[in-house]
Amino acid sequence: MSTEISRGWRWLGLFCFVCSLGVEAQTVREDAVLVDKPEGKPGTIKLPAGSALKTLRRQGFWVEVNAAGTIGWLKVSQLSFAGATGGATAIDTGRLGTGNIVATSAARGLSATDLLSGQPNFNEVNKLDALTAVVPTVQAFLAEGSVLSSVEKIQLSVPRPSAVAVPAALSQSAGTTSAGKKKGEDDW
Amino acid sequence: MTGKSCMKHVLGGVALCLGFSVTAQTDEEKVGRAAAAQILGAAPLVASDAVQHYVNVLGLALSAHSVANYKWRIGVIKSDAINAFAMPGGYILLSSGLLKLLETEDELAFVLAHELSHVGRRHHYQVVQRQRLADQAAKGLQAVIQDSDTARLAQASGQIYARGLDKTAEFESDRLGVEIMTRAGYDPAAAINVLEKLQHLQGNDPRAELLFATHPSPAERLDMLLQAGIDKLPRSSAKPNPNRHERFQKFIQAI
Numbered sequence: 001m002s003t004e005i006s007r008g009w010r011w012l013g014l015f016c017f018v019c020s021l022g023v024e025a026q027t028v029r030e031d032a033v034l035v036d037k038p039e040g041k042p043g044t045i046k047l048p049a050g051s052a053l054k055t056l057r058r059q060g061f062w063v064e065v066n067a068a069g070t071i072g073w074l075k076v077s078q079l080s081f082a083g084a085t086g087g088a089t090a091i092d093t094g095r096l097g098t099g100n101i102v103a104t105s106a107a108r109g110l111s112a113t114d115l116l117s118g119q120p121n122f123n124e125v126n127k128l129d130a131l132t133a134v135v136p137t138v139q140a141f142l143a144e145g146s147v148l149s150s151v152e153k154i155q156l157s158v159p160r161p162s163a164v165a166v167p168a169a170l171s172q173s174a175g176t177t178s179a180g181k182k183k184g185e186d187d188w
Numbered sequence: 189m190t191g192k193s194c195m196k197h198v199l200g201g202v203a204l205c206l207g208f209s210v211t212a213q214t215d216e217e218k219v220g221r222a223a224a225a226q227i228l229g230a231a232p233l234v235a236s237d238a239v240q241h242y243v244n245v246l247g248l249a250l251s252a253h254s255v256a257n258y259k260w261r262i263g264v265i266k267s268d269a270i271n272a273f274a275m276p277g278g279y280i281l282l283s284s285g286l287l288k289l290l291e292t293e294d295e296l297a298f299v300l301a302h303e304l305s306h307v308g309r310r311h312h313y314q315v316v317q318r319q320r321l322a323d324q325a326a327k328g329l330q331a332v333i334q335d336s337d338t339a340r341l342a343q344a345s346g347q348i349y350a351r352g353l354d355k356t357a358e359f360e361s362d363r364l365g366v367e368i369m370t371r372a373g374y375d376p377a378a379a380i381n382v383l384e385k386l387q388h389l390q391g392n393d394p395r396a397e398l399l400f401a402t403h404p405s406p407a408e409r410l411d412m413l414l415q416a417g418i419d420k421l422p423r424s425s426a427k428p429n430p431n432r433h434e435r436f437q438k439f440i441q442a443i
Contacts, residue, residue: 058384060377061419076380077414081387081407110231110269110283112350112398120225120342124232128224128263128279133244138252141245145293145432147373149253152422154370156363159415 026055026065029080034072038062045070055079219316220277220307222338223345224261227281231267234284234443239264242439243282243300246293250301253371254364256308262300264443270389270396272299273349274306274361276313284443285395289385292428293436294369294378301372302365309364311357315348352402359404359412366418376421383410 028051033042038059045067047053053067061076141147233240240263247262258278268285275281280303290296306312362379370376387406389396403409 058380060423061380075419077417077419079414081410081414110227110267110271110398112401114230115226115346115350115398116343118226118229118346120222120339121229121232122221122225122338124228125221125225127233128228128261128281129221131240131244131261131263132259133241133248135248138245138249142249142373145435146426146429147249147432148424148426149373150371150422154367154421156367156413156416156418156421158363159412 026079026081027052028074029078032074032078034065034067034070034074036072038073040073043072045072047074053079216310216313217277218338219313219341219345220275220279222342223273223275223312223349224263224279224281225338226342226346227273227275227349228263228265229342231265231269231283234264234266236264236442239439239442242435243296246297247280247300247304250297250368250372251304253368254301254304254308256304258307260304268395269398270386270393271399272303274303274312275345276307276310276316278307280304280307287443288440290382290440292378292381293432294374295382295385296436297369297372297374298365298379298382301368302361304368305361305364306353306357309357309360311353311361312348315353316345319344319348349402350398355404355408359409362409362413363416366413366416366421370421373424375423376418377423379413379418380410383407383413 028047028049030049032047032049034045034047035042039062047067051067053065056064056066056071058064058076062073063076063079064071064073065079243262243264244260247260251258251260256278260278260280262280262282264287265281265283267283269283270286270289271283272286273281280300282299282303286299287296290299366376366379369379383406386396386399387410
């Protein structure tokens with residue numbers, strides 16, 4: 001009896017271990033070299049594109065990873081999130097495609113059904129209309145929180161959807177690549 | 189043509205242009221107002237002036253760093269659902285459930301800047317316009333507008349929020365939102381925090397069901413921001429401001 005219980009616990013432990021790997025597993029977007037700390041110098045551990053690793057924690061734009069037992073840091077942009085096949089990075093969103101209304105039992109008051117069949121409340125909109133801030137208040141707010149606007153030019157590039165990284169193993173097995181999308185399907 | 193007559197024509201043209209502009213703006217606001225009424229019919233505003241004031245001040249601060257010029261009206265609605273809604277004409281609604289998921293003002297700045305971008309890029313208004321064209325024959329939005337039946341317009345608008353936008357519009361709002369918050373002085377890494385928080389929600393979490401049904405996955409959104417170069421943006425080297433932290437905590441507790 002005790003042996004069976006012990007075996008059960010062992011299986012449960014193994015199951016939890018496998019699950020924990022799945023939850024944190026990511027892949028490397030392009031060939032990368034681990035560094036010893038955020039903004040640190042590159043070490044000798046090279047990771048080819050598509051390598052699987054486990055993310056441990058993030059600090060700003062840096063992520064501490066465990067790559068086959070070796071701990072190091074990578075820039076967050078060196079990791080691929082969308083291509084992961086399991087765990088938290090592959091949430092089943094329930095999305096049925098643009099244009100489909102999803103029947104949902106979402107939280108109180110804000111399900112698709114509520115939005116479609118509910119009665120509009122213009123009294124609440126009147127209250128909302130009165131909720132406007134004024135510039136002097138904003139200036140005091142920013143000063144109090146030491147929110148200093150950036151003097152640098154801030155502009156992100158517009159990524160092309162075809163550049164979305166897909167782990168090599170996934171693209172081979174599925175027989176699809178992001179480059180295979182129809183032209184214009186996801187154009188900016 | 190005399191100089192005086194010429195000037196009259198020019199002024200007439202300007203007035204005509206302004207008239208079109210005002211008409212377009214008025215229609216956009218009308219659509220936004222009706223859509224806001226529909227959502228507020230499902231979840232009312234949180235009854236706290238301090239809460240509503242906080243999001244409006246932060247929203248106005250952020251809007252100064254976008255090109256969109258609206259009279260912004262931002263509200264926190266009472267619902268444990270995790271979602272936010274941007275409506276034409278400058279209306280934004282944030283659920284208390286979403287706000288309780290956040291930990292810093294910087295994270296809230298990303299959420300608000302994302303919604304500001306939806307409004308500024310007229311994402312929902314364009315859907316309404318397309319739907320009007322498509323539904324001219326049927327008793328759709330066009331007819332509703334002509335009848336000035338705002339209640340029916342509100343119900344028709346509900347469809348847009350139940351369907352969601354094309355995911356490219358979501359990616360664009362993420363990207364523009366990060367630009368706005370960073371220009372304003374907030375930490376762009378907070379955008380990653382927010383997407384990670386959404387990512388860690390269970391896929392079947394009923395609080396986020398509509399959000400996940402109408403948006404690309406958080407992982408996909410994160411990937412697009414990384415490809416856009418979010419981690420090359422400057423981050424403030426200053427230590428976290430205690431006033432900023434304290435007022436955010438008060439705000440969350442008051443919801």
